[in-house]
Amino acid sequence: MNEPKESPHARNFMTSHVEVVTPEMPLSEVIRFLLKHHVSNAPVVETRNGKHFLVGFVSEKDCLSAVSNELFFGNPSPAQCAKTIMTSHPICISPDTELFAIVSIFTCHNLRHLPVVEKGVLLGIVSRRDILEAMETYYKQLVHNSDHERSLRDTSQIMNLRFTIDRS
Numbered sequence: 251m252n253e254p255k256e257s258p259h260a261r262n263f264m265t266s267h268v269e270v271v272t273p274e275m276p277l278s279e280v281i282r283f284l285l286k287h288h289v290s291n292a293p294v295v296e297t298r299n300g301k302h303f304l305v306g307f308v309s310e311k312d313c314l315s316a317v318s319n320e321l322f323f324g325n326p327s328p329a330q331c332a333k334t335i336m337t338s339h340p341i342c343i344s345p346d347t348e349l350f351a352i353v354s355i356f357t358c359h360n361l362r363h364l365p366v367v368e369k370g371v372l373l374g375i376v377s378r379r380d381i382l383e384a385m386e387t388y389y390k391q392l393v394h395n396s397d398h399e400r401s402l403r404d405t406s407q408i409m410n411l412r413f414t415i416d417r418s
Contacts, residue, residue, distance in 0.1 A: 260352060261345035263384040264366045264374035270295045270302055273333035277320070280332050281313050293365050293372055294336045302372040304365055306336030342367040343376065349384055356381060 269287045271280055271294050284292065291309035295302035316335040320326060328334075342365045343352060355364060356378055366374040 257349040257388055258384055259345065259349065260343050260347045260366050260374075260376055263380050264345070264376045265380065266374045268293060268372065268375045270372070271308060271332045272296070273305055273331065273336075275332045277313065277316055277330035277332075277335065280308055280335070281317065284310060284313065291363055293375065294332045295372055303370045304340075304342065304367050304372045306333070306338045307340035307363075307365065308332050308336040312336060340365060344368055345373055349381070349388065352376060352381055353385070 269283070269289065269292055271283055271292050273294055273296060275283070280292075284290065291307060293302070293304055294306040294308055296305050297303070312335045316330045320330060341355060341359060341361065343355065345366055345368060347366075352364065355361065362378055364376045365372055366376060
């Protein structure tokens, strides 16, 4: 009996080119950045030795909250920037995180994107759409396996991964 093909890992389908913002970027620039790049969120990084170190994640929701509070209550001092509105210590995954573990994180935490990080360095990002495409590809590969209907997967290894979160 053929064992189903090993499921893919984040490195196999993550987006490596990621638009990022800096911690000091003013709120108005963060909003323009998100709108210009047609993204709903962005990693906040500090660049050291040519590498992007993830320090947070900023979303449209963060911007909406900050700008509406500023308009309603007045300008805060100091002025809002990515660092003051971002989510610090976002949930991250490693490039070796398995597909079903990522699906579990997305569904349990209602996230749209996950940064892929190794030793604090941002390597890429995975979106729900990336996961859906990876699941479809994996599903097609399994359906073409003639023994798929009769084979059961050894879930002991996957069950350990479904709840692992890398907070590098």
